[in-house]
Amino acid sequence: QKEVEQNSGPLSVPEGAIASLNCTYSDRVSQSFFWYRQYSGKSPELIMSIYSNGDKEDGRFTAQLNKASQYVSLLIRDSQPSDSATYLCAVNKGGSYIPTFGRGTSLIVHP
């Protein structure tokens, strides 16, 4: 089992819809969770970080963490074509500054 798993997609949603991206992780001692967005040919950009169970909202983005079930998700409300990118989930084991990245999910928002 990979340490951090994401469906590679592509996930295709219409403009204005909610895009739901999921990530599962295998190490129960993981404590820090991140979502990055990477446009084609560009480097990753940090979107959200979440450390506690529950939801964390920032604008159109909501990160959801469930440590008991070992998954973290990212919801993008009112999806825009400019949201089309690969979304990377990253997980830090407890006390470690070194994240493990998933392979990313490709999101396509079509007009």
Added chain:
Amino acid sequence: GAVVSQHPSWVICKSGTSVKIECRSLDFQATTMFWYRQFPKQSLMLMATSNEGSKATYEQGVEKDKFLINHASLTLSTLTVTSAHPEDSSFYICSARDNVGLAYEQYFGPGTRLTVT
């Protein structure tokens, strides 16, 4: 805030030559910086963790004598690809962790696209 720069943004070099890539944290101090490599349509691969004032920690399978890392200050880390070969052509990305508190977030530089001919 939390801006990381890389230089150069792209470089073309001949096989057998060496290339140095700089990574700078512009508005924060970074005890720890990371170097990644990414091939087209593949995921990020961590190459090494760079710690200011000490030797870098390389991931398994990464040749430390080929990929020389120096982290001489809290705002600068360099990666030198020595005796580059065409298979070293890739997108090299650095990231830095803000020293403040217990911050675990990493901020990525814009990347350096290396082409070895």
